[in-house]
Amino acid sequence: MANENILVIGGGPTGLEASKGIAELGYKVILVEKRDKLGGTPISAGYAALTPDMQNAGDAMAEMAAAVENNSNVEIMLNSEVINSEGESGNFKVKVKSDGSEKEIAAGAVIVATGFTHFDPGMETQKYGYYEHDDVITIVDAEKLLKAGTFIRPSNGEKPKRVAFIQCVGSRDRQIGNEYCSKVCCGITSKQAIEVRELLPGCKVYIFYIDMRMYGYWENEIYWPAQEKHKVNYIKGMATEIIKKGDSLIVKGEDTTMRRPMEIPMDMVILAVGMEPSEGTKQVADIFGITKNKFGFIETTGGALNTVSTNVEGVFAAGACNGPADLEDCISAAGSAAMKSIATVRRVAVTA
């Protein structure tokens, strides 16, 4: 017998938006989240402000969470993980482990919204000294400092006078197998550069990049103000190594515009780490038999004209579990997945 309920896996921006959309159309949602709270990576990683519009991340996610918590069509299961699935489109039987006990959920369609994980710059490549030098941090670490409102050097608690961002850490890198561009790091970096300059007007901020991928309105909303209003210095160059010299960090590499080697002293270096598939994405893909691409993200079918369908009928995937995605991508795709999943349960209900 066909089931009209829809299972949403993942309670980040994508899963919350999809759940809200489905519930507002009168269908029942079971929202499964492995953590003990909703909000996804913006909450678990402690983001300060969203890119590009600098909304307070905590407030924005709390509002999204409240929208599903206050909708009686949504059943929320926290501390819960999908561990098995049987059945087919219209009639999935999904086993969920929740606080130690197991429960079977019946659903007509499934939306995977298991997101991404941040690249670990210490694990894959040691050239930046992420695990060695206290003042080498990532854009994820920087969000926490910015959220606290005190942007200080981890090594000594002092305000930095010279900060460098290094782009494409874990992205566009064949050596480690991450050939894709992570799409959002240029924007996040420029947003953080502005925030650092606002907090510490005396601090010089440099961004070392290959191409600044400030697509669409990010160009005029972030990139131009960063340069013109906030005097952030963009340097087209590759940083290949970071060493410690006395109290400073030395960024070594090549300035590709000036075509000369560079060795620039910095107080802090912030690595713009890219996106990788989360463990949850890989696990859920395997449980449902969803095809992954060579990077481990979910492979959607239908090219540019279908952003959420997978090889498994009745199972949709939206947001960063499919690859690099900005928040707008996630929110839009959540709508598409919501719509197609409802169409699926309606179609199955009619033909069953």
Next chain:
Amino acid sequence: MANENILVIGGGPTGLEASKGIAELGYKVILVEKRDKLGGTPISAGYAALTPDMQNAGDAMAEMAAAVENNSNVEIMLNSEVINSEGESGNFKVKVKSDGSEKEIAAGAVIVATGFTHFDPGMETQKYGYYEHDDVITIVDAEKLLKAGTFIRPSNGEKPKRVAFIQCVGSRDRQIGNEYCSKVCCGITSKQAIEVRELLPGCKVYIFYIDMRMYGYWENEIYWPAQEKHKVNYIKGMATEIIKKGDSLIVKGEDTTMRRPMEIPMDMVILAVGMEPSEGTKQVADIFGITKNKFGFIETTGGALNTVSTNVEGVFAAGACNGPADLEDCISAAGSAAMKSIATVRRVAVTA
């Protein structure tokens, strides 16, 4: 009395996807298209292949059109334009001029999907000689040549031996007021460069760019193969002028990597023109009282967490009418708009 029908304005990829989504959920759609056929810009401008996956544009759009033509929930009005609107969310009375006669349509919600227009490089700036030199064309013109399968010089019908693409024509340009990045031109150019190299293996292809914005998978799906497999030459440089010399075009500018002026002879030059708001977008925005941004695109509300709502309750906007958008953006946003428009008519119906 509230009306549950939804009016979709524009029969391009966004409008077709939204119409299909709404119809599949059991709601009635009135789809208004000003041209005499569905398919939007990919059809009217004669695109050869879609970016990034090189699907045949005609086939792909025909399939999308067939999906709405074969759904009895969709009423299609071709050769039709919205000329007036009264009422409010749940109860719009929209006047449509269709083949000379006027008709009033009742709808509970509206989706604007009126798309974009290609920047005219001859109108705003003469430095590229688009109107003067036959062999200076745009990426839109190039699509038509590629679709015909014979990529030849307009001036003499011969196969070109040296072709240059120039990026950011009409984008990232404060002088003409288009400060935004048009997002898709880097990808379309690289796709076309590959197609030219496949059609004419003896032809050298150059791309002059500021930043290559090959975000996400475009990096590994188009950018790397263009360079490595298809030997397309990417040159970081600004082309500032094109002059004719004998049978050749001379591209003048600065090679910013080599830091020297350049004057390079070419047989054809292809201008990667950006996106501007269509006349239809500006007209429809004014009819419904939708706020436009300073570029004339529709301004959505809610930042990154809402990609389709406008300042007018019950009126949503999706795709390139909101600003530079790739096909994936359009398709995803269509789903979001479909979902939110149905939620609107349901909510209004309940509370009315």
